[in-house]
Amino acid sequence: MARDNPLAYASSKLALSRWLRRTAVLDQWAGARILLNGVAPGTVRTPMTASLLSNEEGRAILAQATPCAMPDYADPQDIAPLLAFLASADNRYMVGQIPFVDGGSDVLLRGDDV
Structure with a gap:
C-alpha cells in the first residue's frame, strides 16, 4: 500500500502516466483510431x-498525503461515469x-504548477 512505500507508489504512477502520454500518440494507437487515455482518481x-x-489516525494520514476539497472521499460510482x-x-x-x-487533490497539492 502507498503508506508502506510512498516513493515506489508515486514513481509507478509517474512512470505509467509518462508511458501513456508517449504511447497514445503512436501510429498503432491514435493512428489506428484507438484512443488511449488514463484516469487519475484520488482516494476512493x-x-x-x-x-x-x-x-481518525488513518484519515489524518490520508488528509495530509491527498488533501480533498470535497467534504468526503469518492465512492467507485463517482469515478465510473468518466470510465x-x-x-x-x-x-x-x-x-x-x-x-x-480526485475531489480537488491535485489542485490543492500542485495549485497552478501543472
Missing part, C-alpha cells in the same frame, strides 16, 4: 482504503489525457 472508498478511513465515457463511442477525440477525478 475501496477495500484498499477501508482500514485508513476507519479511524464509461472514455470507453464509449462518445469519446471520439481525446488522446493521451489523464483527467483527475
Whole structure:
C-alpha cells in the first residue's frame, strides 16, 4: 500500500502516466483510431482504503498525503461515469489525457504548477 512505500507508489504512477502520454500518440494507437487515455482518481472508498478511513489516525494520514476539497472521499460510482465515457463511442477525440477525478487533490497539492 502507498503508506508502506510512498516513493515506489508515486514513481509507478509517474512512470505509467509518462508511458501513456508517449504511447497514445503512436501510429498503432491514435493512428489506428484507438484512443488511449488514463484516469487519475484520488482516494476512493475501496477495500484498499477501508482500514485508513476507519479511524481518525488513518484519515489524518490520508488528509495530509491527498488533501480533498470535497467534504468526503469518492465512492467507485463517482469515478465510473468518466470510465464509461472514455470507453464509449462518445469519446471520439481525446488522446493521451489523464483527467483527475480526485475531489480537488491535485489542485490543492500542485495549485497552478501543472
